[in-house]
Amino acid sequence: MTGDGDERVRFRLALRKQPETAEAETAEPETAQPESAEPQTAQPNAARPLQGLLALGIYLAAWLSTQARPLIEHPSRAQLDQVSMDPNLFVWCLRWWPYAISHGLNPLYSGEIGVPAGHVLAWVTTVVPLGLLTAPITETAGPVVSFNLLAALSLPLSAWAAFVLCRRLTRRFWPSMVGGFIFGFSAYQMNHINAGQLDITFSLLLPLMAYFVVLWRDAAIGSRRLAGLLAITLAAQFYLFLETFADVTAVFVIALLAGYVLAGRSARPTVARLSRLIGLAYAMALVLAAPCIWVALHHMPPKFTNVASLDLASLVVPSPGRTLGLSWLAHAAALPVAESADGYVGIPLLLMALALAVTTWSNKLIRFLAVMLVIVIVAALGPVAHLGGARLFGLPWAQLWHLPILRSAFPARLMVFAFLILAVMAATWLARTATSAWARWPLALLAVTAIVLDTPSLDIAPRSEVPTFISAGWYRDHLAAGETVVVISEVGNAGMLWQAETDFYPKLAGGYISQMLTPRTDLPSAVQDLAQGTPRDIKQFRAFASEARIGAILIQASAEPKWASVFSELGLQGRLIGGVLVYPLNDSGVVRSAG
Numbered sequence: 001m002t003g004d005g006d007e008r009v010r011f012r013l014a015l016r017k018q019p020e021t022a023e024a025e026t027a028e029p030e031t032a033q034p035e036s037a038e039p040q041t042a043q044p045n046a047a048r049p050l051q052g053l054l055a056l057g058i059y060l061a062a063w064l065s066t067q068a069r070p071l072i073e074h075p076s077r078a079q080l081d082q083v084s085m086d087p088n089l090f091v092w093c094l095r096w097w098p099y100a101i102s103h104g105l106n107p108l109y110s111g112e113i114g115v116p117a118g119h120v121l122a123w124v125t126t127v128v129p130l131g132l133l134t135a136p137i138t139e140t141a142g143p144v145v146s147f148n149l150l151a152a153l154s155l156p157l158s159a160w161a162a163f164v165l166c167r168r169l170t171r172r173f174w175p176s177m178v179g180g181f182i183f184g185f186s187a188y189q190m191n192h193i194n195a196g197q198l199d200i201t202f203s204l205l206l207p208l209m210a211y212f213v214v215l216w217r218d219a220a221i222g223s224r225r226l227a228g229l230l231a232i233t234l235a236a237q238f239y240l241f242l243e244t245f246a247d248v249t250a251v252f253v254i255a256l257l258a259g260y261v262l263a264g265r266s267a268r269p270t271v272a273r274l275s276r277l278i279g280l281a282y283a284m285a286l287v288l289a290a291p292c293i294w295v296a297l298h299h300m301p302p303k304f305t306n307v308a309s310l311d312l313a314s315l316v317v318p319s320p321g322r323t324l325g326l327s328w329l330a331h332a333a334a335l336p337v338a339e340s341a342d343g344y345v346g347i348p349l350l351l352m353a354l355a356l357a358v359t360t361w362s363n364k365l366i367r368f369l370a371v372m373l374v375i376v377i378v379a380a381l382g383p384v385a386h387l388g389g390a391r392l393f394g395l396p397w398a399q400l401w402h403l404p405i406l407r408s409a410f411p412a413r414l415m416v417f418a419f420l421i422l423a424v425m426a427a428t429w430l431a432r433t434a435t436s437a438w439a440r441w442p443l444a445l446l447a448v449t450a451i452v453l454d455t456p457s458l459d460i461a462p463r464s465e466v467p468t469f470i471s472a473g474w475y476r477d478h479l480a481a482g483e484t485v486v487v488i489s490e491v492g493n494a495g496m497l498w499q500a501e502t503d504f505y506p507k508l509a510g511g512y513i514s515q516m517l518t519p520r521t522d523l524p525s526a527v528q529d530l531a532q533g534t535p536r537d538i539k540q541f542r543a544f545a546s547e548a549r550i551g552a553i554l555i556q557a558s559a560e561p562k563w564a565s566v567f568s569e570l571g572l573q574g575r576l577i578g579g580v581l582v583y584p585l586n587d588s589g590v591v592r593s594a595g
Helices: 002-016 022-027 046-064 069-073 086-102 128-133 135-141 145-170 173-184 187-194 203-215 222-240 244-261 268-288 292-298 328-335 340-345 349-359 363-378 397-403 410-429 437-453 493-503 525-533 534-545 557-569
Strands: 386-389 390-394 483-486 548-554 575-577 579-583
Touching: 046 145, 046 173, 069 145, 069 483, 086 128, 086 145, 128 135, 128 222, 135 145, 145 173, 145 187, 145 203, 145 410, 145 493, 173 410, 173 437, 187 340, 187 410, 203 222, 203 244, 203 268, 203 410, 222 244, 222 268, 244 268, 244 363, 244 410, 268 292, 292 493, 340 410, 349 363, 349 410, 349 437, 363 410, 410 437, 410 575, 483 493, 525 534, 525 557, 548 557
Parallel strands: 483 548
Antiparallel strands: 386 390, 548 579, 575 579
């Protein structure tokens, strides 16, 4: 431990010997003189926790008083993007883990959904850490409250974690505030929170990992503590979202290789030491993740999906309608690049990163950040480079994205690392005392403005999407506990939402959990095909209803016009109860008394 600390001290002394002022300033930011406009105390270390709390408070106040306000004002209402499948999937997941543990069930398999087969959940994003963390809230107030609370907190917490990293590197409050905002409220975060994807928007673990490494570099923590902190964080990320864990692994490998090349002869032993510690952390993390890994390897998904990659144009082209009246930008925004809308960076932020790289290229840290930024953006392009929806050329590593597991990954999601790098570069640019504030802050304000103007409004449902049949508990009078039902609704994944709200009172035939495991519908295929009404489809439906022992079909009233006629042609009769048409069936898929 002592030798390791001496090695890092020598590394820091070597950085201080760099000839350029800018390099010394960035490599050892704690030695730079504070700007008078920024909050400082005689003891900066003592003030740091208070500044962290202040930063979190500012992020929370700004977010909760604007976009996230409905989530806090109506916490028990399922309201965020009730058309897509993901929000109610995560509501279900938040309820599943406490339920499975308290009932002695295997949490990596659920027979409550996808009846009759059920689903292995090892390949599914069930946000385990969030489910366990909010279990007391879920038990007392319900899973929708937990979901809304997490959705409201995810972006401010991610911004705060990036602030902590930037604050450690720059020792400046307001530059770090800007850096935290760039990461936490980036287009990447905003587009995914709008889709209710908690697994992606809780990205605070990524800057925290970098923060731990910086603490170790500065000899603020020892090697054992670094390995332990990284192991816990990596394991949490594994259970939070497996794809991001895989992305972190790839970025760590590339960063260590790039760092070794750029560090110079004197600092390479430190990078090698860091590599060994990260390897140790991964070994411990994989031990913690072993149960899930074992189940996943023994239940490989039957298929994998195509990738969604970054379009180069999306880096600088904002969303349609947010082009400031510029005709050329409006034309570019109309191009088909929506699939990578979460990659929007904006011209001002890219110019800021370029200006920092050009003016302080002799700085090893800046060189490392600039190289990593280019590598991450190129990797996010996936197998083929596109510009404005047009194919430019195939990339040399295209075949990698056709491997079984990588086929289900989204290269565009690597942009979360690009935004973290940009956050650090922006904070570093603003913290530089060698450049006049008049030359630094206007560009930063433009960068923040470009991000804010491109921010989409959250897709909030104007009223509750849970019918009285569920919310008032009337289902208990018409369904038996453990009875299997099919739920048909215009609300995405309504069946999983209702099941979570009823504490898994009925079993569910259907439910959407993953593109790899279920189609883009929450209905069983036999029910979905029934809409065509052919004799073959009817026969298939009756066979499925018998096999799954369907007890009832529940149709939310908003979906009645289409589906009521379908079941009427089958001779089935439903009864409207609390906003739900209830069609009781027997084990052969025919009507029984609705009384």
